[in-house]
Amino acid sequence: MDDFQEWAQEYERVKKLNAPLESLPTQIKRCKDPATRAAVVAPDDKRMLLRVADFVVSVSYSCFDLYRDQDVTEYCTGFIISSDKINKKARILTCDDIVSSEADANSKVFIHWQYMPDSPIEGKLLFVSIHYQIALLEIPVDVHSVMPQLEIPSFGSYPNYGQEVFTLARDKDLFLMARRGTIMRAQQGLMFRSHNILVDYGLPDCGAGGPVVDRSGDVVGMSLHGSGISAILSISTAISCIDMWTNFGRIARPLLEMRFKNVELLDEPSGSRLGGFIVDRVDIDSTAWELGIRRGNVISFNGHCSTPLPEFEDFLLSYGLAHLQGKHRVADFKLKVCDHDEDVKRHINLCVPFSDVSEDLTD
DSSP states (O other): HHHHHHHHHHHHHHHHHOOOOOTTTTSSSOOSSHHHHHHOHHHHHHHHHHHHTTTEEEEEEEEEETTTTTEEEEEEEEEEEEEETTTTEEEEEEEGGGSSTTOOOOEEEEEEOOOOOOOEEEEEEEEEEETEEEEEESSSSOHHHHHHOOOOOBBOOOOTTEEEEEEEEEEEOOOOEEEEEEBBOOOOOOSSTTTTEEEBOOOOTTTTTTTEEEEEEEEEEEEEETTTTTEEEEHHHHHHHHHHHHHHOOEEEEEEEEEEEEEEEEEEEEEEEEEEEEEEOOOOTTTHHHHHHOOOEEEEEBBBBOOHHHHHHHHHHHHHHHHHSSSOOSSSEEEEETTTTTTTEEEEEEEEEEEEEEOOOOO
8 A cells, every 4th residue: 555545544544533523422402493492491380281281192194285286195283082991992182184185084084192002003983074174084903001101181261362382293203392372362364263262383394183281280271273373272162072972963053144353441421331243254145134233243142241252252153052952942132233323223123044064984
């Protein structure tokens, strides 16, 4: 070997020694999702969210990609809401993405859970509600047999405007992601209905269907997103739907054919305060339209004034439950209607039928 070859070999050896090291024992690994690290800082928050995270799963499903002209696998999030020890089954709440217009309702859905030795496992789709953007899945697993020490998180009350909340998600590799933000008083986006409330954080791509958690560790909602907007469905509404479907095989809701916005305070010339709901939209061929209700009217239902819209939605579902129990054939509401611009008030009775806002997929 000549001197030049020896020099070249020594040069390469020294060059490798001076190269930056890819990994050091003392080096902090790059965070896969920096937004999660920024969202969860306090140790108490970490411990609280990890307890809920035990029940957060990844949900995979196939859909047809129009741009690629082929079937692709997509992922969203879900969370375990109940476990049946006798029948060895668990139920999972997720979003309706799994049966969107691009997805086949008959295609297979798989649940990925870090504690299942046979993960992923095929889930059975029980029902879907496009109106509420929820889907209920069932898997042949008894949660407490898999992990006896686990306790399903408790469900909290209605999410409130201005409240700070967290949401959790899992990606296809079961990596846990978190976001933190505040519930806004902003207007509902076109992608969402009156009962959805908006939040000021952006969800990860797989975040729809994940649990929304308050500072006490209670699950208060389920995450939704569309067109870059993140929203919440109250957990009380989701549970009401699940209970109604479990007992009656359908979800009944009064067919109002209107959309609303919350109104905080409206000052009348007399100085009194006017509360209720602002009519944001009313279908032209609806009963409400025939009775003279128009966009911009402020109305109250049976004296319900200044009630948060998620709570009002549960009020409507209570009418649906009574209907399924045989107590009501139609929904009969006493409305106070105010035209604020003209300072006109009137009282009317609104009588509407019920509609089924679910699709049973158990057959």
